[in-house]
Amino acid sequence: MIEIKNLHVSIGERKILDGLNLTVKDGEVAAIMGPNGTGKSTLSYVISGREGYDVTEGEVLLDGENILGLEPHERAAKGVFLAFQYPVEIPGVATMTFLKAAVNAQRRSRGEEELQTPDFMKMVREASTKLGINMDMLKRALNVGFSGGEKKRMDILQMSLLQPKFGILDETDSGLDIDALRIVSEGVNALRSPDRGFLVITHYQRLLDYIKPDTVHVMAKGKIQKTGGPELALELEKSGYRDYVGEAA
Amino acid sequence: MAARQETVARVEEIDVDAYKYGFTTDIESEKAPKGLSEDIVRFISAKKNEPEWLTEWRLEAYRRWLTMEEPKWARVDYPPIDYQDLYYYSAPKSTPGPKSLDEVDPELLRTYEKLGIPLREQEALAGVEQRKVAVDAVFDSVSVATTFREELSKAGVIFCPISEAVREHPELVRKYLGSVVPVTDNFYATLNSAVFSDGSFVYIPPGVRCPMELSTYFRINEKNTGQFERTLIIADADSYVSYLEGCTAPKRDENQLHAAVVELVALDDAEIKYSTVQNWYPGDSEGKGGIYNFVTKRGDCRGKNSHISWTQVETGSAVTWKYPSCILRGDNSQGEFYSIAVSNGYQQVDSGTKMIHLGKNTKSRIISKGISAGNSQNTYRGQVSAHRKAEGARNFTNCDSLLIGDKCGAHTVPYLESKNASAVFEHEATTSKISEDQLFYCMQRGLSEEEATALIVNGFVRDVLQKLPMEFAVEAQKLIAVSLEGSVG
Numbered sequence: 075m076i077e078i079k080n081l082h083v084s085i086g087e088r089k090i091l092d093g094l095n096l097t098v099k100d101g102e103v104a105a106i107m108g109p110n111g112t113g114k115s116t117l118s119y120v121i122s123g124r125e126g127y128d129v130t131e132g133e134v135l136l137d138g139e140n141i142l143g144l145e146p147h148e149r150a151a152k153g154v155f156l157a158f159q160y161p162v163e164i165p166g167v168a169t170m171t172f173l174k175a176a177v178n179a180q181r182r183s184r185g186e187e188e189l190q191t192p193d194f195m196k197m198v199r200e201a202s203t204k205l206g207i208n209m210d211m212l213k214r215a216l217n218v219g220f221s222g223g224e225k226k227r228m229d230i231l232q233m234s235l236l237q238p239k240f241g242i243l244d245e246t247d248s249g250l251d252i253d254a255l256r257i258v259s260e261g262v263n264a265l266r267s268p269d270r271g272f273l274v275i276t277h278y279q280r281l282l283d284y285i286k287p288d289t290v291h292v293m294a295k296g297k298i299q300k301t302g303g304p305e306l307a308l309e310l311e312k313s314g315y316r317d318y319v320g321e322a323a
Numbered sequence: 324m325a326a327r328q329e330t331v332a333r334v335e336e337i338d339v340d341a342y343k344y345g346f347t348t349d350i351e352s353e354k355a356p357k358g359l360s361e362d363i364v365r366f367i368s369a370k371k372n373e374p375e376w377l378t379e380w381r382l383e384a385y386r387r388w389l390t391m392e393e394p395k396w397a398r399v400d401y402p403p404i405d406y407q408d409l410y411y412y413s414a415p416k417s418t419p420g421p422k423s424l425d426e427v428d429p430e431l432l433r434t435y436e437k438l439g440i441p442l443r444e445q446e447a448l449a450g451v452e453q454r455k456v457a458v459d460a461v462f463d464s465v466s467v468a469t470t471f472r473e474e475l476s477k478a479g480v481i482f483c484p485i486s487e488a489v490r491e492h493p494e495l496v497r498k499y500l501g502s503v504v505p506v507t508d509n510f511y512a513t514l515n516s517a518v519f520s521d522g523s524f525v526y527i528p529p530g531v532r533c534p535m536e537l538s539t540y541f542r543i544n545e546k547n548t549g550q551f552e553r554t555l556i557i558a559d560a561d562s563y564v565s566y567l568e569g570c571t572a573p574k575r576d577e578n579q580l581h582a583a584v585v586e587l588v589a590l591d592d593a594e595i596k597y598s599t600v601q602n603w604y605p606g607d608s609e610g611k612g613g614i615y616n617f618v619t620k621r622g623d624c625r626g627k628n629s630h631i632s633w634t635q636v637e638t639g640s641a642v643t644w645k646y647p648s649c650i651l652r653g654d655n656s657q658g659e660f661y662s663i664a665v666s667n668g669y670q671q672v673d674s675g676t677k678m679i680h681l682g683k684n685t686k687s688r689i690i691s692k693g694i695s696a697g698n699s700q701n702t703y704r705g706q707v708s709a710h711r712k713a714e715g716a717r718n719f720t721n722c723d724s725l726l727i728g729d730k731c732g733a734h735t736v737p738y739l740e741s742k743n744a745s746a747v748f749e750h751e752a753t754t755s756k757i758s759e760d761q762l763f764y765c766m767q768r769g770l771s772e773e774e775a776t777a778l779i780v781n782g783f784v785r786d787v788l789q790k791l792p793m794e795f796a797v798e799a800q801k802l803i804a805v806s807l808e809g810s811v812g
Contacts, residue, residue, distance in 0.1 A: 122767050123766075123767075124763050124767075125759070125763070126759075145766065145771070145772070146763060146766035146767050147766045147767075147768075147769050147770055147771050147772075147774075147775075150766070150767055150768060150769040151769055154767075155767075156767050158764065161764070162758075162760045162761050162763075162764040163761075164761055164764070164765070164778070164779060164782055165782055165783065166781070166782030166783055166784070166785035166786070167778055167779070167781065167782035167785075171778075172765075172768075172778070175770060175774070175778060176765075176768035176769045176770060177769075179768075179769040179770045179771070179774060180768075180769035183769065215782065232768060236768070236769070
């Protein structure tokens with residue numbers, strides 16, 4: 075379970091999150107919707123520990139433990155996973171090498187034994203097949219020259235290998251065509267489980283047709299403005315965000 | 324949240340101090356008196372029982388050297404060197420000359436073992452699964468042991484200390500010595516010609532593919548001793564050889580001078596692959612001590628269709644001045660230069676290559692990867708030229724620089740000169756920093772900042788690492804991680 079309590083975050087002088095509260099239970103899929111520039115991506119970076127954000131107040135608890143003091147890789151090992159809006163290219167590093175390095179780094183952090191190559195390969199082969207990822211692609215440098223859809227699928231592959239406690243999807247639908255959207259969503263749905271929570275960040279209702287949320291939060295002006303069930307997303311699709319942003323936006 | 328800054332700081336502190344080859348060996352040595360004069364040159368020559376022509380050759384170099392000035396054009400900065408305050412000859416006392424391993428001082432063998440070169444084991448394990456590598460070990464001024472000689476000689480390959488080659492194969496040495504790097508070439512090469520102590524000699528006869536990797540390990544042990552080794556490799560027609568050199572030195576507060584000369588000659592259809600893993604002591608975290616690595620390396624593709632490739636992984640030395648080059652004389656000959664130069668602490672690297680196209684349809688390829696961290700300065704300097712007869716000459720150059728932290732510098736200085744309209748030269752260069760995006764992405768997947776940096780750097784240098792013989796590629800990869808991270812070893 076992730077609990078975000080009274081979170082205040084600034085970048086330099088600019089206040090981005092202004093007393094945000096949010097709880098996502100294990101097994102729950104929570105969607106956050108909101109207009110551009112309202113701090114949705116900031117929230118995902120602050121949870122996962124990116125540098126450059128000043129947390130001036132508040133806590134982020136993962137299963138009761140405040141993770142704000144931890145390095146990004148320590149949070150990752152505890153089960154925080156972020157699927158990026160723009161997955162990053164790493165030239166010269168074969169995707170397979172990267173996957174193995176990531177899986178084993180997390181296992182080491184948790185005091186588990188590293189996976190041997192045959193076991194690891196078997197695991198990757200199974201997970202890749204489900205996502206329609208060709209094994210040849212894993213020999214290529216990570217994300218280099220991949221299409222938008224391939225990059226997103228690669229992120230979901232990483233999620234399925236790392237088996238996080240809590241997954242954040244940051245506008246995973248951006249840049250995806252319908253087919254890619256379906257494949258990626260199926261990948262996420264396959265990972266839904268009673269002991270794993272998800273936070274799905276999106277602008278559009280469309281993604282939520284594929285990944286059905288349990289709760290929907292409307293975020294604006296650095297905090298959660300309204301919480302409801304899936305029907306809230308449909309409502310937003312019609313009315314837009316103007317009720318929440320006010321004239322200031 | 325200052326993890327990145329911290330790592331940068333840690334890298335600055337640890338790396339250079341973590342130099343694990345910094346031990347000294349307590350061994351009695353025989354030295355020539357300090358300083359340089361005609362007498363010292365004669366002394367060195369006499370020590371090695373050299374024929375008169377070579378003594379004269381050295382003296383001529385010495386006289387020439389007196390009239391020369393140190394080159395100043397490189398982007399490096401170091402206090403003036405007092406050439407009279409150095410020893411020009413030092414030999415471990417118990418080993419007046421190379422002989423069988425059993426006669427070598429066990430202390431020396433232990434030194435090489437510490438360096439990861441178990442000479443004895445290599446011989447013992449001969450023929451068992453392991454790929455064989457013949458090793459020539461040079462300690463200060465003399466070669467102390469050369470392995471696998473018998474087996475090599477069956478194939479007709481000569482692999483021995485150059486001092487021995489002078490005695491045993493004078494016709495070859497006389498024909499080729501100084502034929503690629505002339506005595507008058509440059510200040511350091513001329514100095515080397517006057518006082519060179521030892522080094523390796525290789526001759527591959529026509530049509531022979533050398534049955535194993537050849538390798539030389541250089542070790543500077545003595546204080547205030549210059550090391551001036553001389554390597555000469557001749558690949559006769561249609562032959563092939565792959566050669567690797569490795570270098571280490573103890574940690575000392577004083578700077579030590581290393582001014583080597585390497586000459587390669589490839590005749591018709593011959594190929595030479597020359598790889599270097601250079602890990603001389605780089606100095607401490609304040610920039611004190613370390614090796615001055617002023618080296619002249621040049622290959623002559625003398626025959627048609629000949630091929631020379633230089634691969635270097637440079638992580639050590641306080642100051643590096645080094646441009647392994649190819650003279651593409653034979654028609655259709657090819658030259659390659661693959662380089663990884665890592666600098667950290669206060670290291671200064673000015674390195675690159677020269678590709679001189681003389682023959683028709685000659686090709687050259689340059690891939691240079693410079694990685695700068697700490698307060699270091701890393702310069703790629705490369706010259707590509709086509710003579711007016713070099714019809715159809717082609718060059719491709721790619722130099723990429725990667726910066727870690729914000730106190731280091733990367734510089735690219737290409738010189739292109741073509742006197743033949745049909746020559747095609749391509750030059751690509753990039754300079755980048757390890758991006759925050761890349762680091763965060765890797766860390767979000769569970770890699771620590773150090774692991775992430777090492778992974779990204781390894782990706783950056785991969786094209787070049789692949790050019791190294793397999794077992795050395797692994798070693799080089801580790802070495803790069805150590806010189807940047809300091810957490811290993």
